[in-house]
Each structure stands twice: as structure tokens, then as C-alpha cells.
Amino acid sequence: MALPKRVIEKDYELSEAHDELMELRWKWTMDPSNAKAVSFAEYAREVGRDPSVIRRDATGWDKYQQSLEKAGSSLTASPGAATTPYEFRELAALSEERQQAAQAVAKHTGNKVGHVARNKRQQVDVVVDRAHRAAEKRGTTVEHEIDKAAEWQAKAERVAERDRRERKQRHTSQFLQIEGKIGAMLARGREVLALAEDIPFSASSAVAVLPESW
Helix, strand or coil: CCCCHHHHHHHHHCCCCHHHHHHHHHHCCCCCCCCCCCCHHHHHHHHCCCHHHHHHHHHHHHHHHHHHHHHCCCCCCCCCCCCCHHHHHHHHCCCHHHHHHHHHHHHHHCCCHHHHHHHCHHHHHHHHHHHHHHHHHHCCCHHHHHHHHHHHHHHHHHHHHHHHHHHHHHHHHHHHHHHHHHHHHHHHHHHHHHHHCCCCCCHHHHHHHCCCCC
């Protein structure tokens, strides 16, 4: 089944209106009430996009709608929870395990979960890896260990950031001390030159004032 031309045109039109575009892609791929819905691959082919992009947008909108239905109205913001179509979209690009990790990282760092899912993937990977090792060691599950792993990782990053700030402050203080000593040396040198300015020197007098070790 081909995608209607008006839908293709609408897809291009909404390229900057992310929420509406997500809804459109969901409607024409996943909406159970739409008898004319097509596959992700067909939709992607018609609009010239990658199928994974269409799947992510449609799935993100679907998850957003499901959460709205469960909440009854609007979604209440809570640490680590997705509340906007964009955040659900970014989570949809991750595996279930990494979604949980991204939400745990957001919860313990105070970042938005969409930001974590898109820009903090290295931290998410670290948390997942730590949770796997902890689960194997303790005989638990990865899901059980992810929140604790994210909390530990957030604390470790805060300590590292504090150490970086302290080192920077120490280096700044040392630089200012060095700068002050150099300034004092230059000032002393200028005083010596000023005192010596009117003194006539000969080779013999210069030798006379040199230290014996020279």
C-alpha cells in the first residue's frame, strides 16, 4: 500500500515541527485505527528518510500517548521521567536496558532524560556495564542494579568535578604568586639600574665588585 501524496508533503512541511511530525509518522505507521497505515520501511522510502528515524518517531509518540492515557491527563515531572514527546523519542532510540539507565542517570544528575539519552550515552554505557558486573557478582538482575550504579556514577563525577575545580584554583593561586614574585624582581632590578645609572664603571672597577666565585 502506497503512502498518499498529501502525507508525504505534510511530512516535509512538518520537518521543523517535531511533535506534529512524530504524530504524523505514528498515525501512518502504528495507529491501529488507520486502515491505510503502511510499514516503517514503506513510509521511509516514500519520504526519503531512514526507516530507523521513522520507527523512532512513531514509537516515541506511541509511548508518549500510552503514558498520557495512564496518567489520565498531563504527565507530572519527576526525576528521570520522560514527559514530552521529544524525550520519549530520544528514549525510543535506546534498548530497554539503556532506557532504564538513561532515566536513572537523569534522576541522579538532575539532567533532563532527553538530554541524557542524546548527549550522555557514554555515561549511560558506563552505568549499564557497572550494573551488569554488580548483578553477576551479587546474583541479582541488571534492572535491580541500574539505579545504584547510576547513583554511584553521579557521585564519582561530582567528586571528580570538585577535584578539577580545586586543582584549577590551586594553579591560579600559584600563578598569581609567581606573577607577584616576578613583578617584585623586575621592580628591584629597575631600582638597581637607577642607582647605577650615574656611576662611571671601568673594566677594573667592574672586576672589583664581582664575587670571588666568578
